[in-house]
Amino acid sequence: MNAYNISNRFGRIRQALLLQKIDCFLLSSGANVSYACGFHAPDSYLIASQKGLTIITDFRYAADFRKMAKPPVSVAEINGTVFKTIRxxxxxxxxxTVGFESRHLAFAECQALHELSKGKITxxxxxxxxxPLREIKEDEELVNIRKAVQITLRAYxxxxxxxxxxxxxxxxxxELERFIRLAGATSASFDIIVASGPNSSxxxxxxxxxxxxxxxxVIIDMGVTVNGxxxxxxxTFFLGRINPVVRKIDTIVLQAQQMAIKxxxxxxxxxxxxxxxxxYIKDKGFGKNFGHSLGHGVGLEVHEAPSINGKNGLRLKKGMVFTVEPGIYIAGSYGVRREEMVLVTSNGVEVLSGISRH
Structure with a gap:
């Protein structure tokens, strides 16, 4: 990430701190740490304050991170224990006043930090x-997402x-794992799902x-990782002649997806x-057979905000990237799912993956 982009990102993090009325964030989730510093930073913590961004890591990564870090990012190597270093x-x-990630920091870690701070830190x-900052993708992020999508399409x-x-x-x-690595992906973004016949249900x-x-x-659900x-x-592929009932369900799923994307x-x-x-799926008689949300955000994590479900009362914003994946599943018999990735544009939507014929 270039110096301008990391400075711009830091400015938005500073605004988030002002809104929370706290001195700093202590980040521990891999995706948030990597987003804040602008490069892949595993097994690390990060303190984000108005004064800068400090990655706390150990000997395995410290020298490498220093090569990649650009101001206002600095690297602190753990001295003693990680908690003493943070303190x-x-x-x-x-x-x-330190805001920490309650969904990611383990209870034992919280306890250790409280004990070390001796009441001097809130x-x-x-x-x-x-x-929320990660929901809106920057141009540099979109370049990597597009590369990941293209490798996945080639794999299919x-x-x-x-x-x-x-x-x-x-x-x-x-076969897919081998192909995606040779095509330039660092890994699959999750364990590849291959579900045939009754398993597809x-x-x-x-x-x-x-x-x-x-x-x-045959349902295949997969993704790849490119630069994090x-x-x-x-x-959903079909081997040989397609059962007319399955063909009907596939048509319903495709229509539901196209209507939502539009x-x-x-x-x-x-x-x-x-x-x-x-x-639409309910009106066709299969409402009980579509039990998961329509989609989810994709970026540094394969499941991130925004969640595309019936309870989310937030509004779409330009720059959001998420999946649209309706499905119908007849337990023990068969299933059909179609999943595309979309980008919200200034006046509509771009289907990053194209509408599949499968």
Whole structure:
């Protein structure tokens, strides 16, 4: 990340601190630490204050991080224990009110920090720290997301030519893992799902050694990581002749997805996007067979804000990236899911992955 972008990001973090009326954030989640400093920073903490951004890490990463860190980011190597190092930095910078990530910091860690601070620091649990900033993607982030999407699409084109009856789910996943790494991804963004026949009726089916058969659907749900940024796409393939009932369900799922995507633009209530797809599927008689949310944000994490569900009363904003993934599942028999990634633009939506024919 260039110096201008990290300075701009730091400015927004400073504004977030002012809104919270605290001296600093203590970040411990990998995605938030990496976002704040502008590079992948595993196994680290970060103190974000009006004075700068300090990564706390150990010997394994310190030298590497120093090469990548640009002002206002600095690197502090752990001296003694991580908690004593954190206390020392807070004391040196006269930081008295600290907002920490209550969803990520373990109870034992909280207890250790309280004991070391001896009542001289006020610890404030926060459900969110800088996550709202991450909802709106910067141009540099979009470059990496687009690369991840393109590798995933190429992987689907590759595997489509190999799918055949008798091929085992585990073999499909192995072929995909090899392809994406050779194509430039550092890893899959999550464990690849390959669910054939009755396994496709379970939204997050565990992968098995089951051989695929003609006449049944095969759901593949996968994504890749590029420079820390994720993709997440699902395709449903069909081996041989498609069962007419399954074809009908596939058509319903596709129509629900297209209707929801068409409605996406800045200012629209998120719950309304979910409702468009959900109500269409319900009207077709399959409401009880679509039990998960319509989508989720994608970025440094494969599941992040915004959550595209029927309870989210927030409005869409330009720069949000999320999935649209309706599905219908007939337990024990078969399932169909389609998942695309979209970007909210100034006057509508861009489908980053294109509308799949699968």
């Amino acid at each position: 020392g930095i807070l004391k040196k910078k006269s930081l008295k 610890w404030i649990p926060l459900k969110e720290t800088i996550e 084109d590759f595997i489509e030519k190999k799918l055949k009856a008798g091929m085992r789910e585990l073999r499909v996943a192995a 379970y939204p997050h089916a565990q992968i098995t050694g089951r051989p695929m058969k003609n006449g049944e659907p 940024y994720k993709s997440d796409l699902t395709r 409605a996406i633009k800045p200012g629209v209530l998120i719950r309304d996007i979910d409702g468009i797809a959900r109500n």
